[in-house]
Amino acid sequence: MDFVDKIIHGDCEDVLKNWPDNSIDLIFTSPPYADQRKKTYGGIRPDEYVDWFLPKAEQFLRVLKPTGTFVLNVKERVVNGERHTYVIDLILKMREQGWLWTEEFMWHKKNSYPGKWPNRFRDSWERLLQFNKRKKFNMYQEEVMVPVGDWAKTRLNNLSETDKSRDESKVDSGFGKNVSNWVGRDKVYPTNVIHMATECANRNHSAAFPESLPEWFIRLFTQPNDIILDPFVGSGTTAVAAKQLGRNYVGIDIDESYYEIAQQRVLQIQPRLLDEPATYKVETKNETAILG
């Protein structure tokens, strides 16, 4: 396991070729988006996107454990007034490679990029495609449970943790009957729609997604000490989230300046104590839900 807990500079396709089979528990990544302009980072043309991605997906398939999961954050661009089809083409081709297209989560970006066009609204959601090697894979649903319903969320948010337990004890002693409705029903499983704001204030290198996004999937699909790979790690958000949660990370990026930023960021991170209550928050639509 000498390849874990590193940020690696290089093309993930080349780097991964030297890796052992079935060694990764979760691949979470947001590859560079297709773009007409050649000079931008990545700069893969929409029409060439599938061919560019497939050999990499082949390596992802090989290094992923049979019980592991691949989560791909992607969204098709508008080309010539149409949504380009490279994402759905990619799904079909990856299934031919042997991937199972298990699920498609929806990331609702609360504060999407502003703008106005005569024939379309702001694009406010992205796909989180879940792929697996087998029908049976590891999933720890309890780790991402959320407080019950909106009505309870608004109420619970105003209570501190101590207040919450105090109220519950009141139930036992015959007081606070309002809270009695929540007893035994305080948390529910989430859905496949994830509400999170984009990271707005990011300096030079804009992070594609907020830290809470990989965090959510890391909690859902891995346990402590599992290995998480982000082959397009960019500024290192996935690696940071993994390390904070006591997982092992591997980040790869072909861009040298990203590589350096990611390395710096990840070195400054201290894993949270495992029995420490999770402090991170997930934005549900109107409220902030406390996870963990």
Added chain:
Amino acid sequence: MDFVDKIIHGDCEDVLKNWPDNSIDLIFTSPPYADQRKKTYGGIRPDEYVDWFLPKAEQFLRVLKPTGTFVLNVKERVVNGERHTYVIDLILKMREQGWLWTEEFMWHKKNSYPGKWPNRFRDSWERLLQFNKRKKFNMYQEEVMVPVGDWAKTRLNNLSETDKSRDESKVDSGFGKNVSNWVGRDKVYPTNVIHMATECANRNHSAAFPESLPEWFIRLFTQPNDIILDPFVGSGTTAVAAKQLGRNYVGIDIDESYYEIAQQRVLQIQPRLLDEPATYKVETKNETAILG
């Protein structure tokens, strides 16, 4: 125009074959999903779904005006632990027919069907695929603007916590019962994510989607007296919304009992007066509202 303002009993493919080209402004429909509604539609199998739908889409393409829009509400089901590919296959095939895949709206169903499974969460979103014949099409963005700011807090102060959070969810999608309260508030353009709950507990008629869903797209893509077609009209929700908004409707359904329900419902509808405060009308006191 002797075919408008009717609910028609029959197979939309056959019915539409006798219709003139380029005569419809908006097609909004939610066809039976694969393996759903077996009793009434026979339950189209996932593998046969594309072949079943394509000849109908051919007719839709023919009868739609060049400036018109086709909005298709659909969602793929899980088959053998995977998301089936019939929806994305359909998109690709429809493009070969000549359709432009202009946009994909997201309908976030807040009250999705409950359930728990070891490998998946509740499915809480559906696709609203937008297709067009031409890059230039009619779109009236101002009609679906949503209020912005803290008005909700003041307005909702008197409500219970329960009702408050419930109503806030409607604010997000831009719909609610007391939309007349929006008068005097600033508005912004919405995004391509639509938050609406299904109307499952509606005793009189249970529809696949809430009336506000077709209403939103009818306002966005048509003007009064335009013609709106729903070739799978079901219990008539699209036709009801169209009539209420002063548009002409055509509803087709192959199921006789649905046909009768739709006809009954639509006859009871009175179009709203056009100068009645529209749900989206803006009257600020000092300044002109943001109307594009």
Added chain:
DNA sequence: GTTCCGCATGAATCGATAG
């Protein structure tokens, strides 16, 4: 007139059982 509370009701999916 309000606010609160109980209850029926879904475009679902999995796993087991039966033919």
Added chain:
DNA sequence: ACTATCGATTCATGCGGAA
């Protein structure tokens, strides 16, 4: 082995009646 049916699971919502 492959298909058809059935039970268990689960929760946001609107409605109606009570406080």
